[in-house]
Amino acid sequence: MPSNNEAEQLKKIMNDTLDISKYILASKDDDEILTHIAKLINCDAYIMDVFGRLRSYSENAKMDASLFESVTHDLKLIELTEPVTLLDKYSIYPLKTMDKLTRRFVVFSMKMPEDLSSQLLIENMVNLLSLESMQVSINVNQVRQRRNELFDTILAQNLPENAFEDTLKLNGLDSNSMYKAFEIDEINSVDTGHHQEDMHRVNDYIYWYFEKLQIPIILISWHFKPFILVETKKSLLPLLNELSKFIHENFVGSKTQIGYTDDAKPLIQFKKLLREADEALDVAKRENILKPNKFIPQQVEDILSLVPKKEADMFVDAILGPVLNLKDDEKDELIELLSYYYADNQSISMAANDLFIHRNTAVYRLKKLEKLLNMSLNDVSDSEQLRMATKLYLIHH
Structure with missing residues (x-):
């Protein structure tokens, strides 16, 4: 006692x-x-x-x-x-x-x-x-889960741009904030039944790593792979090299591959970032590249960037002149649609989805553009000229 x-x-x-x-x-x-x-x-x-x-x-x-x-x-x-x-x-x-x-x-x-x-x-x-x-910790995880669900919804539905912007604002995000992106896959366990469990663990390491650097990220689980938006002006390569090393040290037996895009875009264009990072990861997996693999646009863009501005402007004016004479909002609207149309392999549906507009709206604008320029997107020669003129315009303006 x-x-x-x-x-x-x-x-x-x-x-x-x-x-x-x-x-x-x-x-x-x-x-x-x-x-x-x-x-x-x-x-x-x-x-x-x-x-x-x-x-x-x-x-x-x-x-x-x-x-x-x-x-x-x-x-x-x-x-x-x-x-x-x-x-x-x-x-x-x-x-x-x-x-x-x-x-x-x-x-x-x-x-x-x-x-x-x-x-x-x-x-x-x-x-x-x-x-x-x-x-x-539970509260932090709930915020992460809500953001993941938010972007899942946006990917699954074709929200209008203003609705997307309002939704981001309600979740404490700015649609104009600039982000880069990467996608990561852990390939050892893809066929073992443990792939999803392993990727959840990798997600935790990714959050931990960027929290340590005090760099804000948004992580989206897409097709069973983490897709990460990174709010930074820094080059992603040094960060991803260290992340890959960190995961290998703390996640025994892992073999990860990473695809990334170093071209910063506003959050409103996150679908384009996702597609670029996904394409870079596909190349890494196809060619068995184990170091982080950067998205590289088609070589034609690199060649076009060498064209002097004076000559480029002459070609652009000859092809897109009537569009360039429109009011700024209407001009930008049509050129942006053309840019996405060609970036999406001439898929009207994908371009409309990326721009948060209805497919019928995209069809209407493209028909208007064809009439204005007296050209046809179904004509191989016309379409190629429009592709080149659009790329040259975006490179020099």
Whole structure:
């Protein structure tokens, strides 16, 4: 039977634990929760993420540079599963979570306690913070799932452009934000029945990797493959080389192939980004290219880019003159449709889908263009001239 002193200590621990649990259940922010804990155990408290970044801290906590340097350089946080002492004056406890990539850590400015009552109190605090941390992880996953479902819907339905823009805005996204893209496939398990499970794990690594770099991404599961939109001005190749290395190191036995497009486009054109990345991945798989493979447009575009602007403008005016004389909105509308029409292998349906317009609208505009130019898209010579003129116009304007 416990002594009166032990009973009092146990009662205090239970009361303190209940007090903290009320803070967490009331959805207080982490700084406020840590401040309350710090007062109870008389030390500073911090929360760090799996990259060693400081996320929250108690009020008036000391920012000790040696602590952050030790966490970053002396610990491999992604592998840390047990509490450890740092610099002989801090203790770090991994919080329980659904996977190691989203794990967070609570740090106290004291050594790990030796007496059982203090150990029990700290253990209770860590368990409560783990529950809160797991809820944070669940919320993050819900946001990711909603975005995936959003783009699944857009891919499955031909939404009007204004409806797409409004939907993006409601989900905190800007249709004009510039993105690059890549697609990745893990080829060892395609025929084993584990392919989908393996790709879910790869998705987690992709999120973890870009979170570490603080680069926003949107991940879409498309045809059982991750398709990733990356909001960055940087070249994707160095990032993808490191990502591929990271996956191979942490995903034993994997053999991934990546196709990417380094040509940034506004989010409203994500379907075109998807198609370019998918085409680059198809080439990588067909030719067994294991390094990230860049989308390269047809060689004719590279050749046309060498044509001097003066000569290019003369050819464009001769072919597209009546279109160029239209009002800007109408002119841009027709040239954009032509561009997508040829990029989509002269498929009116695919071009209409990419432009978020009805197929009948695309048909009407193309017929109007044929009449205006006195040319026919069904005539091989006319169509080739229109293709060249459209490409030259887009290269030089």
